[in-house]
Amino acid sequence: MAELDGSGDAIAGTGGTAESANAAVDSGLTKRLARRFPAASLAIRNLSRQRLRAGLAALGIVIGVFAVVTLGMLGTALQTAALAELGGLGNQVIVSPADGGDALGPRELAAIEQAAAGGGTVVPLKSGGGAVSGPDGQSFAQLYGTSQPAALFGVGGVPDYLRQGAVVGDDLAEGLGARVGSTIEIEGNRYRVVAVIDSEGTFSPIRPESAVVLPPGEFVTDDYTQVVVQADSADDARAIADGVRDRLNAGEERVSVLSLTSVLSRITEFFALLNGFLLAVAGISLVVAGVSIFNVMLMTVSERRGEIGVLRAVGIHRTEVLRTLLVEATLLGVGGGALGTVLGAGVVVGIALNTRLPLDAVFVPTNGLVALGAFGFGVLIALVGGLYPAYRAAWEPPVESLRG
Incomplete structure (x- = not known):
């Protein structure tokens, strides 16, 4: 027992020595920092x-x-x-007929394309209204005609180029019971739903949640009711708006130009x-x-x-x-x-x-x-x-x- 006690004392003595050494090191470090x-x-x-x-x-x-x-x-x-969220909307320029006009013809469309050359994508729109029937019901919807729905809505799942079929807003599709692959009927014509627009991620001058987008050839008229220019940047949007005004409103006001960049600036x-x-x-x-x-x-x-x-x-x-x-x-x-x-x-x-x-x-x-x-x-x-x-x-x- 005496040997064990002595061993314990030795261990305690070793621990005390280690603690003293650590204290000495800390003290030395403190002194060096104090001198410095x-x-x-x-x-x-x-x-x-x-x-x-x-x-x-x-x-x-x-x-x-x-x-x-x-x-x-x-x-x-x-x-x-x-x-x-609003950046895409701020880059849009909307061109409509001035007061008294009802359509934009080939001459106006050509001038808009010249003004937007190299600075954005021109999306001509035809519009109208009609009753739409689906698998589970019928509703009145706003009809738009364009071959470039992706450029207009800027969301995934919408085709870049629309040749046939229809693109339907999500709220309207839910009310009609329609989904991708379903068939809807508009004024006796049947169209296959090729995409459903997710309106939560969409910023557009139209109401996409209750719209139906068709190829422009499905409309009787050859003229366009509105042209939307999706500019590459806010500066491009301002330049395009000024260019359209210079080309079409120099002598008389033929078109109304709305640039949402000013709203974004505010x-x-x-x-x-x-x-x-x-x-x-x-x-x-x-x-x-x-x-x-x-x-x-x-x-x-x-x-x-x-x-x-x-x-x-x-x-x-x-x-x-x-x-x-x-x-x-x-x-x-x-x-x-x-x-x-x-x-x-x-x-x-x-x-x-x-x-x-x-x-x-x-x-x-x-x-x-x-x-x-x-x-x-x-x-x-x-x-x-x-x-x-x-x-x-x-x-x-x-x-x-x-x-x-």
Whole structure:
């Protein structure tokens, strides 16, 4: 038993030696860091002596940065999602007969194609109305004639070129009991359903959910009631609209040209104004946090006047005192800003995961800039809040500081 006890003592002694060695290593590392970054080491030590006060000051930065990140990233994500949904609509130019006209002839169509050359796809439309019968019922529907349904609707499953058959809107197909492969009847003519339009992912000047698209040859008239130009970009849409007006409305107004790009621009301006307002409101909380840090630093300096006076008296230069106090304020800003940024980004991602807000609308470069900007602004506010107290303490004569 004595040998066993001695062995246990030996093991305990070995463990104590290992702990002492680790403590020595940590102490040596701390000393090396302190020698390398004396201002940061002293600032951390000072903040650790006043944890509650420092924590409350940092909490103001956390709340301010959290508000800026959350509101800024949400506003940007909403704008990104809205523009992604409406982008195709904003690139459309709709040309219709002017007041008094009822159709667009070959001359007008040729002028529109010239204006859109190289900048978009021209989709001539014939339109009308009629009763449509299906396997389970009958309904009145708007009839459109075009050979390019995919260019008009821009959704998958719709054929690029329509030679025969019919493309039916989803709501109408459900009411008629029709699906791909079914047969519908319009004014005594039978058509096979070749595709069903998914209206949820469709932006078009017509109502696709209750429409039937047929080949243009199924209509009696050779003229078109409307021409839709699907431009490649918003700039192309503006250029095409101007080109159509120059070609067809130079002498008299023969056509009406509607470019939905202007509507999209108004939406973009609205979101920009909304984001600016939200960021301004959130920025107020950061300014309040800066005032809180100013107050904390001012009180801290007042309580440490004697300590600062001693440091100055033993030869510590005023710039070292100034640097140490500014590092304290900066550490409060960095800690609070980092925590506020992480919490704000986490909340926005959580909202996207639990709502219909697309997650890819959150992870855009602009939101990265918002997060970095909020973090930087939080650090700046903390630094500005500690600047005057630090300057006042560093430039106060040592004799006055020692008097308290």
